Amino acid sequence: MKTFELEATETTWEIRGGQTVDGYGYNGRIPGPVLEARAGEPVEIRFTNRLPEPTTIHWHGLRVPAAMDGTDDVQPLVQPGETFVYRFTPADAGTFWYHPHTNETEQLEKGLYGALIVRGPDEPVTDRERILVLDDLKLDKRGELARFGGFKERHDGREGDVRLVNGRAEPELRMAAGQIERWRIINASSARYVRLSIGGRPFRIIGTDGGLIEEPVTVIEALLPAADRIDILVGPFEAGESLEVQALRYNRMTFGRRGTETFATVRVGRAAPSIAAIPSRLRQIPLLAALDATPNRTVKMSVGPSLRRGLDFLVNGERHHQDRPVRVGELQVWDIVNTSLMDHPFHLHGFFFQVLSVNGEPPAFRSWEDVVNLPPRSTTRIAWMPDDRPGSWMYHCHIFEHHEAGMMGHFDVVREGTELANASTGHAHHHAHHH
């Protein structure tokens, strides 16, 4: 068993030489420490909250038992001064992350997030591995965290003008010429979409949310909505080159618009020998369902005017939708319908899904995902299999302001033989405090 200690505290966050903001960190660091585990090896994380407010930790993407999912559906909030012990056994190799699951709009913006890497037995060999946690920060004129809220932030989600890699504004990454690196990229932004480009050069995607894909896919850009992850092979480059790691212009139909912006600069130094060995076949991913499989559920995500709140972000017409339970072992084929005029990153807790189609078109390659972008006015068909981890689960938009506004669904995973009627009403009162 592997044991970790995490402590959330108020932290002075140095975003660049000499410039600090008052943030929150795990173990005094932003991002928090990289937690490394092996697939199949149990981990225990002793978490102590030393913040002036309650919090929890959600293990984003990991197939943990329901009680360890870190949401307020499954555990009491960890109050200031309290300790909570998370225990689970990561089943899958991949790039995951951890973050609070309460007051997310403020707690993540202040710096509470970190990478959790799970290694498998057959990883491709590269010359170097880096983890790049991307984020942005919204500061006011005095350089302090800008006030939270307002209509634009509620609609667009919070975006800031300071672009961070591993907690530092636009750092330089030094790389040796002739080498191939594996970059594990995590988009920890509240709302920002990163249409990733590395100096316009081709790079190879080898993994997504749920670990390796079947074979490397060469691209010149990749879209990472909020909370999404991607593993890529970068290089080889030549000595003296310099490349910008950028987010290309992407219009997700918000009020605010951005052009192409830089997150980091790669400076290529002298050549070093390469030991990289990338198999052409990385993994076999079984297809869960045919592209035209009949959906057994429709999840409708919408945005509409509200007299009381200005705007509502809804699932099936409600805030904090209570969805029907699903049975262990029963294949789920869901149509996620986005009727709104803007993009939303859909996130399912605790289970990986496959995207079968987007507006009837199959995706470019097969993969396991826990986040998928829903383009405006679109239907995304996903398939997933509830394995034997009964309990309360959820899905939601991962733009924190939309999530907070109620664009989420709660549902139970139940074992065979469970009375569905009881299971579906059992939680009705439980979420009353959200409304």
Ligand code: C2O
């Ligand atoms: Cu990464 Cu419910 O969240």
Ligand code: CU
């Ligand atoms: Cu959204």
